Amino acid sequence: MKNTTRYAITVICEDRVGLVGRFTGAITRLGGNIEVLDQNVRLGYFVITLMATFETGVTAEAVHTGLEKIDDAGTPAISVLPRRDASIPPAGHGAPFVLAMAGIDVPGNFSMVTTALAKYDINVESLACRTDAQGPLKENRFTIIGELTVPTGVDVKGVRLELTKLLSDREVKVTLMHSDIFDATNRIPMPKRNMENPS
Amino acid sequence: MNRNEDILSTVRMFQEENLDVRTVTLGINITDCVSSDVSRFSENLVNKIERVAGSLVPVCERISDRYGIPVVNKRLAISPMGSICGRIDEPGLLQLAHALDHAAESVGVDLLGGFSALVQKGTTPSEARLMESLPEVLSTTDRICASINVATSKAGINMDAILQLGRIIKRAAEKSADQGGFACAKLCVFANMPEDNPFMAGAYLGFGQGEAVVNVGISGPGVVKRAIERLRAENPNLDLQMLASEIKQTAFRVTRVGELLGREVARGIDATFGGIDLSLAPTPRVGDSVGEILQAMGIEKIGAPGSTAAVAMLNDAVKKGGLFASSSVGGMSGAFIPVAEDSVLANAAAEGTLSIEKLEAMTSVCSVGLDMVCIPGDTDADTISALMADEMAIGVINNKTTATRLIPVPGKKPGEWVHWGGLFGASPIMAIRAPGASSGFVRCGGRIPAPVHSFKN
Numbered sequence: 001m002k003n004t005t006r007y008a009i010t011v012i013c014e015d016r017v018g019l020v021g022r023f024t025g026a027i028t029r030l031g032g033n034i035e036v037l038d039q040n041v042r043l044g045y046f047v048i049t050l051m052a053t054f055e056t057g058v059t060a061e062a063v064h065t066g067l068e069k070i071d072d073a074g075t076p077a078i079s080v081l082p083r084r085d086a087s088i089p090p091a092g093h094g095a096p097f098v099l100a101m102a103g104i105d106v107p108g109n110f111s112m113v114t115t116a117l118a119k120y121d122i123n124v125e126s127l128a129c130r131t132d133a134q135g136p137l138k139e140n141r142f143t144i145i146g147e148l149t150v151p152t153g154v155d156v157k158g159v160r161l162e163l164t165k166l167l168s169d170r171e172v173k174v175t176l177m178h179s180d181i182f183d184a185t186n187r188i189p190m191p192k193r194n195m196e197n198p199s
Numbered sequence: 200m201n202r203n204e205d206i207l208s209t210v211r212m213f214q215e216e217n218l219d220v221r222t223v224t225l226g227i228n229i230t231d232c233v234s235s236d237v238s239r240f241s242e243n244l245v246n247k248i249e250r251v252a253g254s255l256v257p258v259c260e261r262i263s264d265r266y267g268i269p270v271v272n273k274r275l276a277i278s279p280m281g282s283i284c285g286r287i288d289e290p291g292l293l294q295l296a297h298a299l300d301h302a303a304e305s306v307g308v309d310l311l312g313g314f315s316a317l318v319q320k321g322t323t324p325s326e327a328r329l330m331e332s333l334p335e336v337l338s339t340t341d342r343i344c345a346s347i348n349v350a351t352s353k354a355g356i357n358m359d360a361i362l363q364l365g366r367i368i369k370r371a372a373e374k375s376a377d378q379g380g381f382a383c384a385k386l387c388v389f390a391n392m393p394e395d396n397p398f399m400a401g402a403y404l405g406f407g408q409g410e411a412v413v414n415v416g417i418s419g420p421g422v423v424k425r426a427i428e429r430l431r432a433e434n435p436n437l438d439l440q441m442l443a444s445e446i447k448q449t450a451f452r453v454t455r456v457g458e459l460l461g462r463e464v465a466r467g468i469d470a471t472f473g474g475i476d477l478s479l480a481p482t483p484r485v486g487d488s489v490g491e492i493l494q495a496m497g498i499e500k501i502g503a504p505g506s507t508a509a510v511a512m513l514n515d516a517v518k519k520g521g522l523f524a525s526s527s528v529g530g531m532s533g534a535f536i537p538v539a540e541d542s543v544l545a546n547a548a549a550e551g552t553l554s555i556e557k558l559e560a561m562t563s564v565c566s567v568g569l570d571m572v573c574i575p576g577d578t579d580a581d582t583i584s585a586l587m588a589d590e591m592a593i594g595v596i597n598n599k600t601t602a603t604r605l606i607p608v609p610g611k612k613p614g615e616w617v618h619w620g621g622l623f624g625a626s627p628i629m630a631i632r633a634p635g636a637s638s639g640f641v642r643c644g645g646r647i648p649a650p651v652h653s654f655k656n
Contacts, residue, residue, distance in 0.1 A: 100210045128203065145203050157264040175210045177267045184455035185212070186205040188523075 004053040006083040007032075007063055013076035015046040022070040027052050030066045051083075094123075094151040096179040103172030105131050105142040112166055113144075113174065120159055123149045147179070209452070213267065216425040217487070218453060220460050221480050222272040222416035223259055224312075224397035225470060226404030227251050229277045233284075237291040241298035248275065248302035251411050251470075256307040258467035262460060270460065274310045275303055276402035276414075281316030281326040292332040293339070300340040310385075312344040312402035317392070320354040320646070322363075330360070333367055337382035338374035344400035350390035350591040352598045356647040358588065364388055365584030365641070369607060372576065376609035379617040383606040384539070384571060388587050390594030390601045395473050395529040398480055401567070401602060411470035414530060415461035417521070418453040420479040421487045423513075427495040442496065443516040450477065450520025458525045476530025477521035478566060479513075481541040483624030489513075489534050490543025501544055502553030510534060511564035531600050533566030539606075539619070539626035540571050549616070549627040555586070556632065563593045568601040573617055573626040576609040578634055583607065585637035588647075596650050 011023060020039055027034055032052040039048040054063065060080040067078050101113065114124060127146040150156060156176065163174045212218040232243035252275055259270045277299070284292060296314060303311040314336060316326040333345050347364060350356040372380035387401035394405020397414035404412060426449040431437055457475050465472040481488045489510075490501045496509045514533045522528050536558065538544045547553035555572065562568045568590045574583070587603050594601030608617045613630035 098206055100206060102207075102210075130203075143203075143207065145206055156267070160267065173214055175214060175267070177210075177213070178265060180459060181266055181268070181456065182206055182209050184459045185209045185452040186202075 003056045005056050005058065006035075006051060006053045007060060008049070008051050008079075008081045008083055009063065009067070010047075010049045010079040011067060011076050012045055012047050013071050014074055015041045015044055016073065019046050019071075020048065023048055023067060024050075026066050026070050027063075030058060030063055031055050032058070032063070094149045094154075096125075097122075097148045097150045097156070098175075098177055098179050098182055099127075099144070099146040099148055100175045100177075101142075101144040101167075101172055103141065103167075103170060105140040106170060109142065109167070109170065109172060110144070113163060116162055116166055117148065117159070120154050121151050122154065122159070125149055148176075212422055212449075212452065216422040218418050218422050218456065219269040219271050220263075220415060220417065220457050221419050222274055222397050222399075223255070223270050223461065223464050224272075224274040224276050224402050224414050224416070225252050225255050225468070226276040226395070226402075226408060226412040226414060226473065227278075228404060228408075228410045229313075230283055235285060235287075237287055237294050240287070241295055244295065244298050245302045245305075248299070249305060252306045252308070252468075254468050255464075259464055262463045262467060266460060266463075268456060268460060270464075271419075272310075272416075273308050274312070274397070274399060274402065275306070275308050276397070276404045277311065277313035278406065279313060279315040279317055279403050281318075281323075281329040282406075284325050284329060286325065287328070289328055289332040289335070292329055293335055296332070296336040296340050296343050300342050303342040309342060310344055310399045311342050312346065312399050313404060314343050314345040315347065315403040317348045318357055318360045319348050319351045319390075320357060322357070322360055327363070330363060330367055333386060334370040334374045334382065337371050337385045344385045344387075344402070346387040346389055346392060346401040346403060346602075348389045348392035349587070350595050350647075351649075352391060352595050352653040353649055354646075355649040356390070356588060356591045356595055358584075358641060358646060359644045361388075361584045361587050361591070362581075362641055362644055364587065365580035365582075368583050368605060369580045372607045372609055379611070379619060380573075380576070380606045380608045381619055381623070384604060384619065384623050387567075387602045387604050388591075390591040391599060392602070393530050393600055395476075396531055397476050398478060398531065398535075400604065401531075408473065409471045411468070412473040413461055413465040413468070413470050414473040414476060415457045415464075416476045416478060416480060416530070417450075417457040419487045420481050420489045420492050420534070422453055423449050423479060423517070424486070424488070424492045424495050427492065431495070439512065443512055446513060446516035447520035447523075450517040451524040454521040454524035454528075458527065472527065474527035474529035475521065475525050477517050477528060477532035478530065479517060479534045481535060481537065481544075482622055483540055483542045483545075485542065488541045488543040489536055490541050490547060492534075494543065500550070500552040501547035502557045506553075506557065507560050507564055510536070510561045514565040531566040535567060535570060536561055536565065537571035537604070538629070539573060539617075539624045540622065542624065545624065545626045548629050549614070555629050559589060559593070562590065562601055563597060566600055568594070569603045569605060571604050571606070571623070571626065573606045573608050573611070573628050574631055575613055575628055575634075576607050576611050578607045578631060579638075581638040581641050582631060582634045582636075584641045586631070588641060592647070595647075595653075598653070
């Protein structure tokens with residue numbers, strides 16, 4: 001598309017049936033073309049993040065206003081950020097790893113681990129946390145699962161050791177493993193190249 | 200993208216169920232090392248092993264660190280020495296064994312298999328010399344393992360070789376009497392010996408397998424045991440089909456992990472990936488026992504009625520899961536029941552619930568055979584041969600691999616214990632029913648002909 005502007009758009013509002021159709025329809029009516037979209041429901045909230053291109057001249061404010069009208073049951077939290085560069089940002093360079101943490105829920109687990117990961121330039125691609133109430137007499141337990149990109153050359157064993165050491169005084173177990181392991185153990189093998197040449 | 204439940208279930212296998220890769224065994228073709236000059240032959244062996252296998256241990260460690268999965272044992276297997284040693288005499292064979300022992304040490308592996316002979320239909324003079332050299336070889340080296348294939352479903356059972364091996368095993372035990380007959384723990388006698396087996400003491404690289412081949416043994420029995428325990432805790436009304444399904448799923452996962460690492464290692468050392476052996480190989484560690492799996496399945500005392508059915512179901516479910524997971528399954532691929540190496544089996548033998556006869560019955564439905572079975576030191580050679588012949592017959596008639604690792608422990612009587620420690624564990628001496636009553640049969644020698652159903656051309 002020539003003479004276009006690309007916007008990164010995020011919308012959060014209370015979930016109900018039909019929201020995806022309404023929001024994507026609004027983008028279409030504004031003349032936008034959706035290139036990337038990620039949607040889920042978290043804790044009862046509808047969360048959608050998308051990247052779309054519009055003809056130059058369609059302002060961020062116009063997109064914002066167009067989307068506001070869709071949610072007739074409340075006020076959605078909307079963010080429309082223009083992207084100056086013409087291309088979709090590349091995925092992080094490195095190998096895909098999975099972080100799994102589980103244990104007693106106390107404040108600080110998230111920040112402690114993610115700060116340590118950042119020190120190694122490990123990018124968090126996605127992170128999900130769940131907390132399970134164990135009853136009035138027991139402490140709550142949490143589980144965090146994250147997808148990470150670990151740059152080539154990072155000593156993964158060293159990172160594992162550091163995370164384990166960091167959490168040693170908490171009742172938390174942490175695992176950092178290459179995503180190939182999870183693909184291998186959870187998918188039916190197909191005659192494809194990536195089994196031969198894992199990244 | 201994997202579901203969170205799947206991720207957590209995989210994580211649990213590592214954190215709580217000790218998932219590992221039990222062994223990575225590099226098979227090396229040594230036929231190009233052969234020389235009639237023993238010193239030259241030895242030098243060629245050392246050079247080739249150091250060249251081909253020099254990076255095996257570092258690569259395994261690097262990949263193990265990267266994936267966070269322990270590779271417990273790194274080992275070597277070579278072409279069967281008995282087929283290539285030509286006119287080399289027994290002292291020469293001993294020299295070759297020491298050269299191999301040195302080479303194995305220098306590349307950091309704990310065992311090297313392939314001091315082997317394939318004599319199922321007949322024994323060549325060089326193979327006979329190799330067999331005669333075994334007592335000295337196995338009692339004076341640290342890492343060398345030997346295996347002799349005395350039977351196949353196609354050829355029948357070479358009773359002359361079995362008769363000879365009965366005497367050789369006695370001599371090997373006597374030569375290592377100060378170690379409880381330990382030399383015999385490094386000698387496997389086979390029917391239908393697989394050419395791509397990664398487990399010791401029976402590993403060797405068969406002809407036609409390639410130049411450098413990585414074969415992998417999957418995780419030990421602990422993972423299966425804990426999966427069964429978890430299933431039982433979650434399902435009080437568990438039936439055996441559910442149990443079989445759980446074992447299959449677990450076998451699928453451990454096989455996939457083994458294949459992933461095996462292929463990575465093969466690529467890292469510029470070797471071919473051969474295949475995965477699905478055998479559940481126990482160690483004397485608590486929680487790493489096939490006996491514990493049977494207990495988790497509901498057989499309180501190993502050897503009790505039901506033990507054979509339980510092993511059969513376990514073996515079959517592991518194979519089904521593993522075969523679905525990989526198209527490169529080989530080796531022995533079954534549940535091992537090596538008495539000394541499995542503390543629960545050893546204790547059952549001590550309590551008297553597990554007898555040699557019951558073990559023999561269990562081996563008819565699993566691999567490998569009368570494995571790491573300690574017998575009285577005064578057992579006569581003919582009786583040892585007869586025990587081997589029984590086990591070989593099970594393999595030949597049922598078209599499967601069977602083997603024996605029989606250890607007559609010098610000076611020990613039934614009920615006494617021998618302790619080796621490490622992977623080889625400890626065992627009570629098991630009583631043999633009616634010893635000395637089989638000579639008339641085994642001394643006939645010759646060959647038990649191949650069974651009628653082996654003729655398939």
